[in-house]
Amino acid sequence: MFPTKPILFIAVFSLVETFSFADVDTFVYGGCSQPKYFPGSPYESNVNSLLTSFVSSASLYTYNNFTVDGDSPGSVYGLYQCRGDLSSSSGDCTRCVARAVSRLGSLCVGACGGALQLEGCFVKYDNATFLGVEDKTVVVRRCGLPIGYNSDELTRRDSVVGYLAASNGGSYRVGVSGGLLGVAQCTGDLSATECQDCLMEAIGRLRSDCGTAAWGDVYLAKCYARYYARGGHSRANGYGGHQRNNDDEIEKTLAIIVGLIAGVTLLVVFLSFMAKSCDRVKGT
Numbered sequence: 534m535f536p537t538k539p540i541l542f543i544a545v546f547s548l549v550e551t552f553s554f555a556d557v558d559t560f561v562y563g564g565c566s567q568p569k570y571f572p573g574s575p576y577e578s579n580v581n582s583l584l585t586s587f588v589s590s591a592s593l594y595t596y597n598n599f600t601v602d603g604d605s606p607g608s609v610y611g612l613y614q615c616r617g618d619l620s621s622s623s624g625d626c627t628r629c630v631a632r633a634v635s636r637l638g639s640l641c642v643g644a645c646g647g648a649l650q651l652e653g654c655f656v657k658y659d660n661a662t663f664l665g666v667e668d669k670t671v672v673v674r675r676c677g678l679p680i681g682y683n684s685d686e687l688t689r690r691d692s693v694v695g696y697l698a699a700s701n702g703g704s705y706r707v708g709v710s711g712g713l714l715g716v717a718q719c720t721g722d723l724s725a726t727e728c729q730d731c732l733m734e735a736i737g738r739l740r741s742d743c744g745t746a747a748w749g750d751v752y753l754a755k756c757y758a759r760y761y762a763r764g765g766h767s768r769a770n771g772y773g774g775h776q777r778n779n780d781d782e783i784e785k786t787l788a789i790i791v792g793l794i795a796g797v798t799l800l801v802v803f804l805s806f807m808a809k810s811c812d813r814v815k816g817t
């Protein structure tokens with residue numbers, strides 16, 4: 534009787550792990566610069582060695598920056614940032630960065646610069662330096678469906694977002710209230726003041742643009758802030774995939790009902806035909 538409990542616990546635990554790692558790998562955005570380099574140029578090998586450095590460094594540090602010097606204008610600059618809860622020692626940061634680098638490689642073939650954000654990590658390279666430069670450009674802003682003016686929900690949202698706004702928060706911040714979770718992250722090249730400034734911009738947009746939405750994401754070039762229901766996927770109750778799944782479900786149900794009606798009709802026709810022929814048999 535002794536092993537059942539631990540086994541159950543391990544099974545549940547590994548399920549939770551699997552789910553959370555699926556989230557880490559979820560694609561958020563990616564983009565490439567217009568200018569292209571010549572294939573086979575020294576710049577290309579500089580980009581490749583920079584991206585390789587990201588992956589090897591991620592097993593030691595959750596943030597790092599690199600510059601690969603080339604004859605001007607051949608230098609390339611880059612950084613990666615893992616979300617604060619992913620550790621280097623466990624290999625989670627490396628796995629995320631490796632995935633991001635490989636997706637960036639296929640997304641931005643030949644581009645002088647590119648950036649890609651997965652839920653668990655961010656990678657970026659360019660031929661102009663952007664390291665240590667604050668950049669509040671809005672890259673992604675999306676909100677869930679409105680939950681209406683339910684004051685409990687709104688209070689929870691405000692307190693979660695309030696935690697994220699606390700100026701002593703550091704470059705990775707988490708806020709929890711009831712079932713709601715808030716997460717904020719700056720890239721490690723920003724100073725504490727710059728990080729705070731960047732996050733206040735993101736949080737301000739979250740408050741103003743996402744209004745009474747059930748969840749919200751604001752990704753700026755160097756920081757992001759988001760809130761969503763704990764446990765459920767962030768987009769589950771928004772206007773994303775779930776809505777389409779519902780429609781699919783409705784279509785499937787309709788198809789089944791139509792099929793059933795057709796089947797029953799055929800059966801009734803068949804039975805009445807049989808009854809008639811039986812009558813005829815009896816009659817003769």
Ligand SMILES: *[C@@H]1O[C@H](CO)[C@@H](O)[C@H](O)[C@H]1NC(C)=O
Pocket residue numbers: 568569570606607645660661662
């Ligand atoms: C980056 O590369 C593009 C295209 O080759 C070039 O026009 C631009 O001047 C470069 N920028 C820097 C800072 O080298």
Ligand SMILES: *[C@@H]1O[C@H](CO)[C@@H](O)[C@H](O)[C@H]1NC(C)=O
Pocket residue numbers: 597598599664665721722723
């Ligand atoms: C880049 O990394 C070096 C060490 O690897 C560090 O001294 C420097 O402060 C970093 N720069 C930024 C902008 O993070």
